[in-house]
Amino acid sequence: MIVGDSKPLEEILEMIQGKEKVLVLGCRGCVTVCNVGGEKEVGILATLLRIARKKAGLAPSIEERTLERQCDPEYIEELAEVAEGYDAIISIACGVGPQFMSERFPKVPVYPGINTTFIGGALEHGVWGERCQSCGNCLVHNFGGLCPIARCSKSLMNGPCGGSANKKCEISPDVDCIWHLIVEKMDAMGRLKELERVWPVKNWITSRDGGPRKRVREDLKQ
Amino acid sequence: MRLQYPTNIKIIQLPCSGRVDILHILKSFEDGADGVYVAGCMEGDCHFLTGNLKARRKVNYVKTVLAALGVEPERVEMFNMSSAEGPRFAQVAREFTAKIKELGPSPVKQAKAA
Numbered sequence: 001m002i003v004g005d006s007k008p009l010e011e012i013l014e015m016i017q018g019k020e021k022v023l024v025l026g027c028r029g030c031v032t033v034c035n036v037g038g039e040k041e042v043g044i045l046a047t048l049l050r051i052a053r054k055k056a057g058l059a060p061s062i063e064e065r066t067l068e069r070q071c072d073p074e075y076i077e078e079l080a081e082v083a084e085g086y087d088a089i090i091s092i093a094c095g096v097g098p099q100f101m102s103e104r105f106p107k108v109p110v111y112p113g114i115n116t117t118f119i120g121g122a123l124e125h126g127v128w129g130e131r132c133q134s135c136g137n138c139l140v141h142n143f144g145g146l147c148p149i150a151r152c153s154k155s156l157m158n159g160p161c162g163g164s165a166n167k168k169c170e171i172s173p174d175v176d177c178i179w180h181l182i183v184e185k186m187d188a189m190g191r192l193k194e195l196e197r198v199w200p201v202k203n204w205i206t207s208r209d210g211g212p213r214k215r216v217r218e219d220l221k222q
Numbered sequence: 223m224r225l226q227y228p229t230n231i232k233i234i235q236l237p238c239s240g241r242v243d244i245l246h247i248l249k250s251f252e253d254g255a256d257g258v259y260v261a262g263c264m265e266g267d268c269h270f271l272t273g274n275l276k277a278r279r280k281v282n283y284v285k286t287v288l289a290a291l292g293v294e295p296e297r298v299e300m301f302n303m304s305s306a307e308g309p310r311f312a313q314v315a316r317e318f319t320a321k322i323k324e325l326g327p328s329p330v331k332q333a334k335a336a
Contacts, residue, residue, distance in 0.1 A: 009290040040245070044287075047248040052291050054252065054330045 070097030136206030144185030240273025
């Protein structure tokens, strides 16, 4: 899923300063699963903003709504009749949400209420870890199913580097050296010899280096 | 026991303090409560193992967001007491009421009245 983190309240309050009628807009996709932008979080953020408004002696006109997804135009269309009635919309979906909203409703200022952080999964309840960097050319099968692009601080294809000590990465004792884990895993699988393969410099054209990406499936396109 | 405690306290019963939700506490403040406290069982004595520990974490979260809004975080607290401690319940009720009186009316309510 796409994982995010709430923006500081101070930042959100600054965004909507002087905007009377505000909509807090959640998404039932990834951000619901990682507890940052679903119906519950919409309720919490909207309540906090209403408290802030009441405290400042202002009318607390903060409304709440959660769409099935904010990355599909058909769901955004549900707001067609009401969107322009708001002075500001705070989207707490991933970075796609505020952009799709702004594109569909160009007259309404849309603000991001969360910071989109990474593509990852739940390590335990309330803890998420990065697993993918969407480099556009998956190679995890060569590394025991562990991604050296997303999980090595230097994205090394031929690791580990000299910064690996006691299974940890030199950047922080909280960060595993993924290359240590790759070697251990490949050894346990009896595939250690495969790591002798020297990987040439990765072609990052499939990643962001090739510019913004687009996917077209001709059979589905209408 | 016929214990006396302040009449301004409105008790909301829950099956376990773990059922307390961040939104329950926030809505109370939004609706003008001057203070909110959660009275849970003693730590280690939760019938559902960790309900009271979870409640404390939620109370702490609410403290941080209230502080970000400029509302005194002391207006929300978590207390632990066993169901056999009637006198402690009354004592906490008196102490928390006194503390809230010291803090004065909620800034959320004050602005509303102004």
